[in-house]
Amino acid sequence: MKLQMVDVVGQYQKIKGDVDGAIHRVCDSGQFILGKEVGEFECEVAGYLGVTYAVGCASGTDALQIAMMALGIGPGDEVISTPFTFVATAETIALIGAKPVYVDIDPRTYNIDPARIERAITPRTKAIIPVHLYGQAAGMDEIMALARKHKLRVIEDAAQAFGAAYKGKKVCSIGDIGAISFFPSKNLGGFGDGGMMVTSDPALHDQMRMIAAHGSKVRYYHDLIGVNSRLDTLQAAILRVKLRHLDRWNEDRRAAAHRYNALLAGTPVEVPFESADGVHIFHQYTVRAPERDALAAHLKAKGIPHAIYYPVPLHLQKAFAMSGGKQGDFPVTEGAARDVLSLPMHTELNEEQQILITQPIKEFYGVQ
Numbered sequence: 001m002k003l004q005m006v007d008v009v010g011q012y013q014k015i016k017g018d019v020d021g022a023i024h025r026v027c028d029s030g031q032f033i034l035g036k037e038v039g040e041f042e043c044e045v046a047g048y049l050g051v052t053y054a055v056g057c058a059s060g061t062d063a064l065q066i067a068m069m070a071l072g073i074g075p076g077d078e079v080i081s082t083p084f085t086f087v088a089t090a091e092t093i094a095l096i097g098a099k100p101v102y103v104d105i106d107p108r109t110y111n112i113d114p115a116r117i118e119r120a121i122t123p124r125t126k127a128i129i130p131v132h133l134y135g136q137a138a139g140m141d142e143i144m145a146l147a148r149k150h151k152l153r154v155i156e157d158a159a160q161a162f163g164a165a166y167k168g169k170k171v172c173s174i175g176d177i178g179a180i181s182f183f184p185s186k187n188l189g190g191f192g193d194g195g196m197m198v199t200s201d202p203a204l205h206d207q208m209r210m211i212a213a214h215g216s217k218v219r220y221y222h223d224l225i226g227v228n229s230r231l232d233t234l235q236a237a238i239l240r241v242k243l244r245h246l247d248r249w250n251e252d253r254r255a256a257a258h259r260y261n262a263l264l265a266g267t268p269v270e271v272p273f274e275s276a277d278g279v280h281i282f283h284q285y286t287v288r289a290p291e292r293d294a295l296a297a298h299l300k301a302k303g304i305p306h307a308i309y310y311p312v313p314l315h316l317q318k319a320f321a322m323s324g325g326k327q328g329d330f331p332v333t334e335g336a337a338r339d340v341l342s343l344p345m346h347t348e349l350n351e352e353q354q355i356l357i358t359q360p361i362k363e364f365y366g367v368q
């Protein structure tokens, strides 16, 4: 039996007719840039998330960058975020000339710890970027309260959490802007790169749409310096088909996560914490494992796919060496980077596969 971290082909096979139809519709139309499919997909995403506006772009990374540009963030500004995330979150802050300021994480959810944020706020702070890591919402009530108190803007990095909820609301509909990735392995993944910014603020919507289109509203008239970042029409057509299945797929992921929890019971592995404040959609199934590196080597020897998201916290990355981050700065994050291990998680995962995946873990810890 073939075990994989993600199974995008297996998922495609089940909806092949509709996806192929959508691809051919775009090919037959000859409209490959923007157009009806992109506009309709933007409306469908906005409706799904409960926001007013959505703007397609080329990736989740671009979504973060354009969101910050639309908020007027730039050199001299500070943006608060987590050191335990994919590099894009802080990379885009640095790329626009601002300074990423990290705040340690909650050891249970791995998300930014709201209780530590206020200490990191300075007169230069412009925004907070909580990341809904692994598919679980950050503590948005506390974050929004701090943002209001200190007049800061909030960009939700929902690259890993499309469809997740927090206190009855979809993530992305709580902060000023939500940034989404449609990278193929994401819960809503395209057949290539893609992303989206969402907001309910008309001024931010206008600004983001302009920035994504070379700073122009009317062709060849450029009001500001922007970028070229568009969601391909082909991706939009494919994603429209997939959006219709998303809630069921997220349920399938949750069911698979709960099966893992049961299979791992009795081992020293700490299964993912699910906050009662929201709905975790398990972009990743990530455990905390004693002797993680030895377990990973054992799984590798047994041919069991696994991954470490993320082995090096951002404050310790070479690319950010100029910020002077050092070991010990964010102990909770550093502990997570040492202990976490993600197991295969996708919509096609079944119990038989999960037994094969968890058996060597039990073996490793000497548990039957």
Ligand SMILES: Cc1ncc(COP(=O)(O)O)c(C=O)c1O
Pocket: 059, 060, 061, 062, 085, 086, 088, 089, 131, 157, 159, 160, 180, 181, 182, 183, 193, 194, 195
């Ligand atoms: C938390 C987080 N932010 C941002 C991104 C960037 O998204 P993309 O790969 O679409 O640029 C990712 C993607 O992996 C991510 O996991």
